[in-house]
Structures are given as C-alpha cells and as structure tokens.
Amino acid sequence: MDKKLIMTPGPTEISKDVREAMALEITNPDLDLEFFDFYKDTTEKFQELLKTQNEVFILSGEGILGLEAACATLTEKGDKVLALDNGFFGRGFGEFAEMYGADVTYLSFDYRRGIDIEKLEVFLKTNHNFKYATLVHCETPSGLVNPIDKLCPILKKYGLITVVDAVASTGGEAISVDEWDIDILIAGSQKCLSAAPGLTIVSVSDHVFRSIDARQEPIHSFYCNLALFRDYYKNKEFPYTQPISNIYSLKKAVDIVLSNDYVNQHALVGTALRKALVAGGLKLYPQDSYSNTATAIILPEGICFKDLYETMKNQHHVLIAGAYGDIQGKVFRIGHMGHICDKDKLYITLKALEASFNYLGFQTQCNMA
Numbered sequence: 558m559d560k561k562l563i564m565t566p567g568p569t570e571i572s573k574d575v576r577e578a579m580a581l582e583i584t585n586p587d588l589d590l591e592f593f594d595f596y597k598d599t600t601e602k603f604q605e606l607l608k609t610q611n612e613v614f615i616l617s618g619e620g621i622l623g624l625e626a627a628c629a630t631l632t633e634k635g636d637k638v639l640a641l642d643n644g645f646f647g648r649g650f651g652e653f654a655e656m657y658g659a660d661v662t663y664l665s666f667d668y669r670r671g672i673d674i675e676k677l678e679v680f681l682k683t684n685h686n687f688k689y690a691t692l693v694h695c696e697t698p699s700g701l702v703n704p705i706d707k708l709c710p711i712l713k714k715y716g717l718i719t720v721v722d723a724v725a726s727t728g729g730e731a732i733s734v735d736e737w738d739i740d741i742l743i744a745g746s747q748k749c750l751s752a753a754p755g756l757t758i759v760s761v762s763d764h765v766f767r768s769i770d771a772r773q774e775p776i777h778s779f780y781c782n783l784a785l786f787r788d789y790y791k792n793k794e795f796p797y798t799q800p801i802s803n804i805y806s807l808k809k810a811v812d813i814v815l816s817n818d819y820v821n822q823h824a825l826v827g828t829a830l831r832k833a834l835v836a837g838g839l840k841l842y843p844q845d846s847y848s849n850t851a852t853a854i855i856l857p858e859g860i861c862f863k864d865l866y867e868t869m870k871n872q873h874h875v876l877i878a879g880a881y882g883d884i885q886g887k888v889f890r891i892g893h894m895g896h897i898c899d900k901d902k903l904y905i906t907l908k909a910l911e912a913s914f915n916y917l918g919f920q921t922q923c924n925m926a
C-alpha cells in the first residue's frame with residue numbers, strides 16, 4: 558500500500574520501534590515461563606498508566622472484544638443494567654449487554670455535549686437498582702470526552718459496578734482508575750497507544766471478581782470470559798495461546814507513552830487544532846467537552862465527505878475519517894492521538910485540508926496551518 562499519513566481516530570500510524578518489536582524472535586507462549594513474566598510486566602506497565610492496583614489482562618482481539626467480554630462476564634439473564642448514552646458507542650454498549658440477556662435502561666443525553674452529571678444524579682436518586690453501568694470516556698465518532706472522574710464515583714455511591722470504554726482515550730487523556738472508582742476499564746491497542754489493531758487491555762476490580770463469584774449461572778462464553786484469566790500467573794496457564802508478537806509491540810508502545818508527557822501533549826495539540834479549524838471558518842460538532850484525541854468537524858455546506866476524503870487521499874496522501882450513525886455524511890474527523898499527536902503531522906494535514914477545501918469550492922477564512 559502507498560505510504561499515506563494516517564490521521565484517523567484509530568487505527569493510527571505506528572512508530573518504527575513499535576513495528577520492529579513485532580518482528581522479534583518468538584517463543585512458545587503456552588510453555589515458556591519467561592513469557593508469563595513478560596506478559597505480567599506488560600500488564601504492570603498498564604497498572605502504572607491507568608493508576609490502578611487492579612488486575613490487568615491483555616485479550617487477543619480488537620477493542621470491541623473488551624466491551625463484549627465485560628458484558629458477558631457480568632451479565633446474568635434479567636440483570637438490570639444502566640447504559641449512559643450520549644453517542645454511538647454509549648448506545649452500542651447497552652446493546653452488547655442486551656445480547657447477554659440484560660434488561661437495559663438507556664439514560665440518554667445530548668449527543669453534542671458531555672454527559673450531564675446533575676441529570677445522572679437526579680435519575681439515580683429514584684432509580685439505582687442496577688447491577689452495573691456502562692459508559693464511554695471518549696466518544697470517538699463525535700469527538701467528545703465524558704467526565705468519568707465525576708460520573709463513576711456517583712454510580713459507585715449507589716453500588717453500581719462501573720464499566721468504562723476508554724478505547725480511544727487511554728494514553729491520550731488523564732485516567733485514574735482507582736481514584737475514580739472504575740471497576741472495568743477497557744483500552745485498545747490501535748488508538749492512542751499506536752500499536753497495531755488486535756489487542757484489548759482491561760483492568761478488573763475486586764468488586765467484579767466478587768460479582769463473578771456470586772453468579773448463579775455460568776458465564777455464557779469462553780472467549781469473552783474474563784474470569785478465565787484470573788489466576789493465569791499463579792497457574793502458568795492462559796485460556797488460549799497468546800498473540801506474542803502483538804504483545805511484544807504493545808509493551809514497546811506503552812513504554813513510549815509512559816516516557817512522554819502525553820496528557821499535556823494531547824491537550825496542547827487538541828486545543829491548537831480546534832483553534833485553527835474555528836479560525837478557518839469551520840464548525841466543530843461538539844458544543845462542549847472536546848476530546849483531545851479526536852476532533853469531529855461539521856462539513857461545510859455543499860462539501861460531500863467522499864469528495865473531501867478522495868481529494869485528501871489522492872492529491873495529498875492524507876487519510877481522514879468520516880462519521881457514522883445519524884451524523885454520517887455531515888461530519889468528518891481528524892485523529893490526533895498517540896503517534897499522530899504531532900504538530901508537524903497536523904501542519905501537513907491542515908495544509909492539505911485547506912487546499913482540498915479550496916479545490917472543492919469552500920474558501921477557508923485564514924491560513925489554518
């Protein structure tokens with residue numbers, strides 16, 4: 558494939574070091590005890606990144622596996638679940654819980670704003686008979702970030718297990734699992750961590766393990782059963798063969814994140830990009846709670862996404878993303894997470910965007926780059 562600048566909100570570009578780690582000599586990960594230590598070391602790096610003492614597991618599948626595994630592991634038929642819904646992934650998370658037999662209540666919020674903390678508090682006062690709640694940190698399709706630091710402690714006050722999709726924020730936004738009462742946090746390799754797609758990282762609290770122990774029904778899945786990982790290190794046994802090359806590269810990726818001041822870098826780049834776009838005469842899709850890892854922009858009148866995408870790709874070799882759900886065709890997105898949270902890459906992207914808009918008949922109001 559031709560070399561392009563991949564400025565999408567995941568998968569992102571991957572650094573040479575992370576790619577080369579995938580080519581290291583492998584061993585038999587089922588039998589070689591050194592691999593158990595390597596896996597555990599990698600999970601300890603994630604404990605550091607996520608600021609948690611909770612167990613961390615690496616699962617062999619892209620981020621969606623983590624969402625489904627959380628639902629499969631927690632849900633028994635008829636369990637009441639609360640899905641906080643202010644976007645595509647928030648809605649979809651509730652649907653995964655339904656798939657495993659949960660009775661899901663969707664508490665919906667404005668799709669262009671961060672979740673309203675007061676509205677949640679008022680709701681919980683009279684409705685809190687739920688086993689767990691699902692919520693999303695960065696709603697990538699709309700470029701929004703939800704205040705999980707406030708939302709999870711409130712949910713926890715009412716005894717709900719908190720399950721957070723942080724696939725598009727881990728390694729880009731500040732996260733503090735223990736302080737914020739997050740029982741299950743789900744991250745993915747291909748977003749801010751800038752490793753290849755294919756791995757989910759989950760942190761799992763004692764509250765979750767107690768809930769597993771109290772189940773009446775078995776967990777109706779093998780691949781999505783988080784309990785199978787519980788004693789992997791003690792027993793030196795994984796439920797299935799681990800994707801060793803991907804884990805080598807994930808370890809490299811997390812080391813890179815930890816060696817950078819990543820929260821401030823993402824905040825700086827995200828803020829600068831938003832300012833440039835607004836100064837250029839464009840409108841952002843969110844009305845508050847802007848994500849520092851992905852930006853969603855309303856397409857100007859008369860510009861069709863396909864034309865913009867093709868012009869950016871064919872004339873400038875820059876890949877941008879569209880949107881899905883109700884805003885498909887109305888919004889386009891630029892990723893600035895992990896390896897692509899970089900001012901030179903955004904300079905090139907903004908130059909290309911300006912030239913593409915001018916080519917397609919929309920004049921930007923300033924030199925955005």
Ligand SMILES: *Cc1c(COP(=O)(O)O)cnc(C)c1O
Pocket residue numbers: 567619620621646693695696697698722724725745748
């Ligand atoms: C990327 C992402 C996932 C994983 O989904 P894919 O699009 O299949 O990679 C899950 N949740 C969020 C919020 C994401 O951004």
